[in-house]
Amino acid sequence: MTDKEIRYTRSVVATGHELVSQAAADILGAGGNAFDAAVAAGFAGAVAEQTLTSLGGGGFLLARTSGKDGPVEEIVFDFFVDTPGRGLAEMPRPHFFPVTVQFGGSDQEFNIGLGSVAVPGTLKGLLHVHERLGRLPLADILSPAIDLARGHRLNDFQAGFLRLLHPIVTLTPEGRALYEPGDQFLRPGDVLQNPALAAFLQDLVKDRGASFYRGDIARVMARDMREGGGLLTLEDLAGYQVVERKPLRARYRDHTLLTVGPPSLGGSLIALSLAIQEQLEPVDTWGSAEYLLRTTGLMQTVEQLREQGVTSPEALEKLRTDGALEQAAEKVRLFSRGTTHLSIADREGNIASMTCSNGEGSGYFAPGTGIMLNNMMGEDDLHPQGFHSSPPGIRVSSMMSPSALLRDGEVELVLGSGGSKRIRTAITQVLVQVIDYGRDIETAVQAPRLHWDGSVVQVEPGFADQDLQVLEQRVAINVWQEKNVYFGGVHTVVPGSHGVGDPRRGGAVRVVEE
DSSP states (O other): HHHHHHHEEEEEEEEESSSHHHHHHHHHHHOOOOOHHHHHHHHHHHTTTTTOOOOOOOEEEEOOOTTSSOOOOOEEEEEBOOOOOOSSOOOOOOOOEEEEEOSSSSSEEEEEGGGGGOOOHHHHHHHEEEEEEEOOOOHHHHHHHHHHOOOOEEOHHHHHHHHHHHHHSSSSHHHHHHGGGGGOOOOOOOOOOHHHHHHHHHHHHHTTHHHHSSSHHHHHHHEEEETTTTTOOHHHHOOOOOEEOOOOEEETEEEEEEEEOOOOOOOHHHHHHHHHHHHHOOOOTTSSSHHHHHHHHHHHHHHHHHHHOOOOOHHHHHHHHTTHHHHHHHHHHHOOOEEEEEEEOOSSOOOEEEEEEEOOOOOOEETTTTEEEEOGGGGGGGGTTOOOOOOOTTTTOOOOOOOOEEEEEEEEEEOOOOOOHHHHHHHHHHHHHHHHOOOOHHHHHSSOOOEEEESSSEOBBTTTTHHHHHHHSOOOEEEEESSOOOOOOEEEEEETTTOOOGGGTTOOOEEOOO
């Protein structure tokens, strides 16, 4: 028996929902690998985490195989959304309007409607990953999600998120029938039933998504879009492809971060943050006034560089060779002043890190499926040049960054986060705590976070008042009353050992013993 086989005596799952973690654990217990479990959890999440993900959304999965049956493979499966509108002679005036989501300490505006729908990829992506790396039959993989769609009880977290998104999820008769049956909006502990989705999932075993992308469902969606001011076309759906990419490798001190590269922006911005941080000696004490100033300065500097176009590995390498990283570090020194994630490591040494999102949802359900489509065309951070400014058929950029941390060629952590613009800052802060301050992953995930939103530093409670006062002398701050979903959800696994589910996003861990 090799050292690796001795080390990995258990499989570990961390997701944003106890029922999703259990679905993955059941698949692992039945002999599935990490990729089977991730796909099963992806389908289960589309049912139980319906406010954060959907088969009508998009995502990324970072896979690293164990090398047990051949060479180690490192693959990013990109099944994020495409811009819609292929085949349209001219773009119609889109059905597109704003809604405000009140997170508690900060409001954020999103746009919904048929004109906010981008070409969905999650369904095709999950099926692709299963066919490429899975082991168990698809019927087994889908079984947990089908059971959940037939009926499961809403937990406090999902019920609360549904309440936040009430105007979106009840926009249409389909949404009201699901979430407001009998004119009573669902509350914690109520049973959510989605029989249309259960039937759709059952049909997938034979259909393999053909009706959704090329058949009857696709044609009805295209008709609805054409008649209602949407941009999604039958040509968009039929032409959608999952892309396999090489992960971005970013060094940091004596570690290597595997994450998602372009067209996702998130991984490159995390790599940029770590590259600047590496030019600086860690401050002595995590959470001190100096730490708060350093972290805020780093976030501001990265945001400035992002606005200047430093959003790719090539641009980062140019910063290195031009000596501009040292200049960026000096700025930091002078300052010292609807997404979900899952992480899985199986006992064989395979890892899967997957982040999926439906945005906040468009309000539109694919007819007869129980699937709400995304509103990715209405997310301002994904369209810095303006809404509907890109031509059709372009893979939309994303902040999603499913990742793995390696040291000496071995995986130490599998991690990622939901949280829109806060994904990169949440992951970076956790990594810095683990690597620079030697904190255990439980402490690092649960520690309070900061986020620079462009004008104000949003701050979770837990930092000392006197240290916050020092920060407030240099920049406007907003201290929240409680830790909040706004600051992401870094669900993390230590292969062969344990995991941490971020309580901000309903984190749940399952361990499957050998």
